[in-house]
Amino acid sequence: MTIDRVEGLRSALSASPENHVVRLMLAEALTESGKPEEALAEYELLLTEQQLDEHGLVAGGRAALAAGRHDRAQTFVDAAGSIGAVNGISELKQELNESLGLQQLVRVVKTGVDEDGLAQQPQLELDSKPAVTFADVGGLDDVKKAINRTIILPFKRHDLYEKYNRSAGGGVLLFGPPGCGKTLLARATAGECGLPFSNVRIEEILDPYFGVSEANLHDSFVQARRFAPCVLFIDELDAIAFARRKHSGSVGRSLVDQLLQELDAIGADNENILVLAATNAPWDVDEAMKRPGRFDRIVFVPPPDPPARERILALHLRDRPSDNVDTSRIAKGTPLFSGADLRALVERAVDLVIDDALETGRERPLTTRDLDNALNDMRPSTLEWIATARNYVEFANQSGQYDEVASFLVSREARTWKDQT
Amino acid sequence: MDAAAGPLVLARHELARGRPDRALAALNNVTGSEIECEEFWTLRASALYDLGDAKEAVEAAQKGLERDPGNFELLDMLAVARLASGRKKEARKTADSALLLYPDSAVLHAHRALILAASAQRTFRVTSYKKARRAAEEALRLDPECEAARRAQAQIAALAGDRNADTYAAELLASDPENEYAHVISGTARANRGDVGPALDHFLEAARLDPSDPHLAWLGRRSRVLQSKFAAPLLFMERVTRGHVRLGWIGVIVVARLAHQTVLSTAAFIFWAYMWAAHIYIERRTGKAPK
Numbered sequence: 001m002t003i004d005r006v007e008g009l010r011s012a013l014s015a016s017p018e019n020h021v022v023r024l025m026l027a028e029a030l031t032e033s034g035k036p037e038e039a040l041a042e043y044e045l046l047l048t049e050q051q052l053d054e055h056g057l058v059a060g061g062r063a064a065l066a067a068g069r070h071d072r073a074q075t076f077v078d079a080a081g082s083i084g085a086v087n088g089i090s091e092l093k094q095e096l097n098e099s100l101g102l103q104q105l106v107r108v109v110k111t112g113v114d115e116d117g118l119a120q121q122p123q124l125e126l127d128s129k130p131a132v133t134f135a136d137v138g139g140l141d142d143v144k145k146a147i148n149r150t151i152i153l154p155f156k157r158h159d160l161y162e163k164y165n166r167s168a169g170g171g172v173l174l175f176g177p178p179g180c181g182k183t184l185l186a187r188a189t190a191g192e193c194g195l196p197f198s199n200v201r202i203e204e205i206l207d208p209y210f211g212v213s214e215a216n217l218h219d220s221f222v223q224a225r226r227f228a229p230c231v232l233f234i235d236e237l238d239a240i241a242f243a244r245r246k247h248s249g250s251v252g253r254s255l256v257d258q259l260l261q262e263l264d265a266i267g268a269d270n271e272n273i274l275v276l277a278a279t280n281a282p283w284d285v286d287e288a289m290k291r292p293g294r295f296d297r298i299v300f301v302p303p304p305d306p307p308a309r310e311r312i313l314a315l316h317l318r319d320r321p322s323d324n325v326d327t328s329r330i331a332k333g334t335p336l337f338s339g340a341d342l343r344a345l346v347e348r349a350v351d352l353v354i355d356d357a358l359e360t361g362r363e364r365p366l367t368t369r370d371l372d373n374a375l376n377d378m379r380p381s382t383l384e385w386i387a388t389a390r391n392y393v394e395f396a397n398q399s400g401q402y403d404e405v406a407s408f409l410v411s412r413e414a415r416t417w418k419d420q421t
Numbered sequence: 422m423d424a425a426a427g428p429l430v431l432a433r434h435e436l437a438r439g440r441p442d443r444a445l446a447a448l449n450n451v452t453g454s455e456i457e458c459e460e461f462w463t464l465r466a467s468a469l470y471d472l473g474d475a476k477e478a479v480e481a482a483q484k485g486l487e488r489d490p491g492n493f494e495l496l497d498m499l500a501v502a503r504l505a506s507g508r509k510k511e512a513r514k515t516a517d518s519a520l521l522l523y524p525d526s527a528v529l530h531a532h533r534a535l536i537l538a539a540s541a542q543r544t545f546r547v548t549s550y551k552k553a554r555r556a557a558e559e560a561l562r563l564d565p566e567c568e569a570a571r572r573a574q575a576q577i578a579a580l581a582g583d584r585n586a587d588t589y590a591a592e593l594l595a596s597d598p599e600n601e602y603a604h605v606i607s608g609t610a611r612a613n614r615g616d617v618g619p620a621l622d623h624f625l626e627a628a629r630l631d632p633s634d635p636h637l638a639w640l641g642r643r644s645r646v647l648q649s650k651f652a653a654p655l656l657f658m659e660r661v662t663r664g665h666v667r668l669g670w671i672g673v674i675v676v677a678r679l680a681h682q683t684v685l686s687t688a689a690f691i692f693w694a695y696m697w698a699a700h701i702y703i704e705r706r707t708g709k710a711p712k
Contacts, residue, residue: 202431203431206430208430238440239443281633391628391633394638395625395629395638396632
């Protein structure tokens with residue numbers, strides 16, 4: 001019956017291609033008959049001709065969602081927003097957010113410039129990486145507790161915080177040595193909140209054309225506001241929000257000013273955007289960024305502790321032939337090793353096994369001894385960071401912002417390599 | 422969906438914000454025709470120089486000059502990198518050649534002044550900073566506001582122990598109170614005058630302003646240890662002898678021996694033992710100076 005109707009409407013439309021009512025009916029019939037891609041094509045034609053009312057825009061958005069075209073769905077939401085449509089739009093937006101938030105990563109792709117030198121519209125890139133949660137992050141229990149208290153709880157118990165007039169949004173800065181899971185923690189935070197995750201990197205922001213870098217940064221926030229509630233993650237914050245006093249040129253300073261403007265806008269207008277940032281060099285981040293309302297909550301992410309290292313080692317050994325490797329002992333013998341260091345350790349051990357196999361012709365599994373041998377002469381890559389952090393704690397901790405680092409530096413783990421930091 | 426920021430743009434940004442390590446990492450991603458452009462080599466030389474790898478910086482600058490022989494930035498970088506790698510004569514020749522091309526560059530004159538100052542320092546010979554001073558004055562004549570020139574003038578005056586070194590350093594600090602190098606120059610000038618207490622304060626302030634610089638951190642750590650009570654007699658001797666503690670101590674020993682003064686000899690011995698103890702204590706607390 002529906003198929004007959006579709007064919008009938010197609011015939012009518014071929015006779016009168018300008019009949020928008022028939023095209024709308026065809027789009028609805030195609031949706032009903034389970035052909036969302038074809039329906040979307042018809043809705044898009046109508047959208048181009050500006051022949052869709054708010055019901056049509058919602059229907060078009062739903063067809064786009066059914067076809068798996070989240071970017072097109074966003075276009076319909078935007079068009080509905082531009083005509084001030086209300087009915088059904090919030091539901092559609094919710095459907096879109098849910099569709100993105102649980103299983104997908106929203107990646108804002110920075111604008112470029114076209115042939116005329118004009119900035120192009122920002123685009124979305126969807127990455128089908130599965131959502132991660134705290135369960136996927138080994139160890140770091142104290143950090144998780146801090147994030148839960150400062151970020152997740154205000155989001156999950158929004159009502160409670162609202163009652164006490166405490167806003168749920170705001171910025172949180174994660175800092176620590178490289179390769180220690182800051183980005184993973186940020187992803188896991190988004191996963192715990194069930195929110196879409198938008199990642200902003202300096203490479204995507206920076207542009208040689210005057211003013212385009214600032215526009216790109218602004219666009220990434222605009223996109224995040226569209227997807228609110230969501231997590232906007234700024235990786236390597238120090239590269240964007242560097243201390244202006246240290247910058248030798250004046251051009252880059254406007255980028256810092258732009259970010260300050262965007263963060264201030266978040267505090268005022270968009271409480272449902274949770275801004276997370278990560279940096280290896282918190283001392284290079286402009287002090288203005290750390291003021292209340294911006295990145296006023298600063299969380300130190302130390303190198304993985306022994307249980308975390310054990311788990312990371314187990315993860316890297318999972319798909320390799322191994323023979324009862326004592327990961328607990330190796331974890332205890334690798335203080336200050338980052339996740340990346342532990343991966344390198346396993347790979348070195350595997351190389352030793354392969355060399356052995358080539359020499360003897362016998363393919364044996366990886367053992368604890370191989371890891372012990374690989375560990376010889378290996379130094380954690382975090383030492384340089386710790387040496388610098390030690391200097392900052394000693395000379396530039398008047399405000400107490402590095403107290404957590406100071407506590408870590410006197411721990412037994414940190415003192416293991418003290419002579420070399 | 423190409424990235425807007427090419428590696429060169431990223432490297433330039435990282436270098437401008439004082440992260441030569443990241444600039445170098447970005448430059449390692451440069452491929453194709455961009456390797457042939459002089460900007461790649463200028464950025465690479467600057468990043469290597471800032472990271473303290475002067476020899477590699479010299480090589481990078483030379484490769485850049487092969488592509489663009491008259492490039493101002495590369496010539497300037499080659500001169501200072503040669504100086505940093507200990508090749509003073511070559512550094513001076515490079516600076517002189519560069520000045521033939523850019524005679525009105527205050528920055529080049531300032532860097533030449535520093536090269537001349539470094540060349541003047543020789544063992545067993547009286548050091549004369551006349552030429553270096555003149556070069557710095559020329560740089561300032563060309564551009565009185567040139568920061569490099571003002572810094573060179575203050576640095577040379579501090580090295581030479583000039584009376585006006587403190588004034589120059591104070592001028593530098595007045596224009597930028599958060600300039601860590603101005604604090605180092607000021608501290609050096611004060612220390613050379615035997616004014617050790619304020620000198621240590623300047624070194625500590627320099628370390629506070631940029632603890633990421635291992636040299637400044639070491640200097641700050643040493644200053645802090647020297648400010649402790651244990652080192653107070655040592656500082657007193659520094660002040661009395663105007664930076665010539667060892668000479669003062671030798672003088673005491675010689676006099677005590679000649680006069681057969683047991684008390685003086687004992688005092689000299691105690692002070693000698695104290696100096697060794699203080700030396701070991703300071704070394705243990707501050708560690709070795711970074712290379």
